[in-house]
Amino acid sequence: MRAIILDSDDNYRITELDEPVPGPGEVAIRTAYAGIQWGDTMVRDGHFPVPRPFVPGFEASGHVIAVGEGVDEGRVGEPVAALTTAGAYAEVVTVPAVLALPAGSVPLRTAAGFGWSTPTAYDLVHHAARVRAGESVLIHAAAGGVGTLAAQFAKLAGAGRIVGVVGSPRRADYAARFGFDQVLLRDDFPANIGDERFDVVLDPVGGRTRQAGLQALAPHGRLVAYGNISSHEPVLADANDLLMAGKSLVTHNSNLLSRTHPDRLADSARQALELLARGRIRIDITAAYDPEELGVAVQRLSESATNGKSILRIADRLGTSS
Template sequence: MKAVVLDTDDHYRVTELDEPTPGPGQVAIRVAYAGIQWGDTMVRDGHFPVQRPFVPGFEAVGHIAAVGEGVDAHRVGEPVTALTTAGAYAEVALAPAVLTSGIGDLPLRTAAGLGWGAPTAYDLVDTAAQVRPGDSVLIHAAAGSVGTLAVQFARLAGAGRIVGVVGNGRRADYAAQFGYDQLLLREEFPTRLGDERFDVILDPVGGSTRRTGLERLAEHGRLVAYGNLGTDEPVLADTNDLLMHGTSLVTYNSNLLGRTHPERLADSVRRALGLVTDGRVRVDITAEYDLADLGVAVQRLAEGTTVGKSVLRVA
C-alpha cells in the first residue's frame, strides 16, 4: 500500500508498505480521506516523541476492510470516521473499534471535516465549559477547525453573545460566516473589549492570553484551557482569587480522554456527527491535498495560513 512516512530528517515521503492487520479491538480502514490537524505539526517538530520513520495521521475516513478479534464482523464494509493514534496517511489504517463511528449516508469527504476537532469542540462547549442559555462566550483561534465548530455548538447551547479572536483580517472575514457576534484581531485583545467580561472563554493559546482571560471572567465564569499554541510558559492561578469570584480554570485533553475513557470521546463524536448529519452544524473543508503534498499542508497549518479544515485525499 501507499503511505506517507515522516522520516528522521523531518521530511515526508510517499512509500510502499505492507498493509497492517487489525489486532484485538481494532479495525482496518481503507482510507479515502485523512484529516490534517495541529497534532501533525507537533509530531513533525518533535514535541511528541515518536520513533521514526513513522506513518503519521490521526483522522481516517473510509470503509472498514477487516476487523480484529472481538469486533463485530458485520462492520466490514461500513463507511466510518475514525480517530487513530497514527497511520491515517496511508491507504489502509488501523483504528480502535470504539473510536470508529459509522457515518451513514454522510459523504466521506464531509465526514473528513470532523476528525478530533468536532468532539473537542463539542466537549469544550457541552462538557468542560457547560455553556448555558444566555452565556457570553469568547473563543480564541476562532477561524480554526475547532473554533468554527465551537461557535456553532455554543449557539445551539443557547449562548447569547459570542466573540472570536483571530490572527488577521483574512481570518476574521472567514470566521464571520459561522455566526460570531464580534471578531477581534489578536492585537486588539483585550483593549477593544473595554470592561467586558465573559461567562466562558475557550483558550488554546496559553501564556499571557490565558492570564488575561482569567482576569476577564465574569462571576462564576469558566476558562477552558485545551492547548498551548502560543507558548508552553506555565500560567499560575490564585485559587483563593478564583474562589472569591466563583470562577474556574478547567482543562480539556482529548488525546488523554481517548486513551483513558475512549467511550466518552466516542459518544461526543456521535453527538457531533448527528448535528452535522441533520444540518444543524456545518463543517468547512477549505483545502484538499494529495499524499505527496502533505508537507506543504502541515507547513501552512503551522504558519497560520490555514482556515477551517484541511484534508488529505488518499483514495
C-alpha cells in the same frame, strides 16, 4: 500497501509497508481521505517525539475492511469517520473500533474533515464549559477548526453572545461566517473587550492570553484551557483568588480522553456527527491535497496560511481503491 512516512530529516516520503492487521477491539479501514490537523505540525516540529520513520495522520474516513477479535463482523463494509493516534496517511489504517464512527449519510470527504476538532468542540461547549442558555462566550483561535465549530455548538446551546479572537483581519472575515456576534484581533486583546466580562472563555493559546482570559471572566465564569499554541510557559493561578471571585479554570485533553475513557469521547463524537448529518453544523473543507503535497499542506497550516479544514486524498492518489 503504500503509506506516507515522516522521516528523521522531517521530510514526508511515500513508501511501501506491510498492511496492518486489526488487533483485539480494532478495525482496519481502507482509507479514502485523511484530515490534516494541528497535531501534524506538532509532530513534525518535535513537540510530540515519536520514533522515526513514522506514519502520521490522525483522522481518516473510509470503509471497514476487517475487524479484530471482539468486534462485530457486521461492521465490514461500513463507512466510518475515524480518530487515531497515527497511521491515517496510508492505504489501510487500524483504529480502536469504538473510535471508528459510523458515517451514515455523511460523505467520506466531509467525514475526513470531522476529525478531532468536532468532538473536541462539542466537549468544550457541553461538558467542560457547560454553556447555558443566555451566557456569553469568548473563543480564542476563532477561525480554526475547533473555534468555528465551538461557535456553532455554543449557538445551538443557546449562548446569548459569542465573541471570537483571531490573529489577522483575513481570519476575522473568515470566522465571521460561523455565527460569532463579534470578532476581535488578538494583537488588541484584551484592550478591545473593554469592561466586558464573559461566562465562558475557550483558550487553546496559553501564556499571557490565558492570564488575560482569567481576568475577563465574569463571576462564576469558566475558562477552559485545551492547548498552548503560543507558549508553553506556565500560567499560575491562585485557587483562593479564583474561589473568592467565583471563577473556574478547567482543562480538556481529547487525546488523553481517547486513552482513558474512549467511550466518552466516542459518545460526544456520535452526537456531533448526528448534528452534522442533520445539517445543524457544517465543516468547511477548503483545501484537498495529493499525497506528494503533504509537506506543503502542513507548512501552510503551521503558518496560518489556510482557512477551514484541509484534507488529503488517499484512495484516488495513494492507492487504487475507490
